[in-house]
Amino acid sequence: MSRNVQHLDGNALAGVLAELMSTDASSLTITCAHCGSHGDMAEVSVERDAVASIVRCLSCEHTLLVILRDAGGGIRLRFEGTAEIASA
Helix, strand or coil: CCCCCCCCCHHHHHHHHHHHHCCCHHHCEEEECCCCCEEEHHHCEEEECCCEEEEECCCCCCEEEEEEECCCCCEEEECCCEEEEECC
């Protein structure tokens, strides 16, 4: 059995990323790349100031995700130690 693989540009991701981002973020599941622990986003530990939110694994305290807000109002995501983010 062969797979039909298509090679596309990043525009092909727009729909699935919009679907993921429109989900209630607290219901997403996040998995730590360091220890393999996983749980609901609502249960992680967050350190936050005016510029950044640092999401840490409850099991091993490694950084999972960094969310930065720049001076122009843009938002940047750094998936530091995240193995997976999944919707239900």
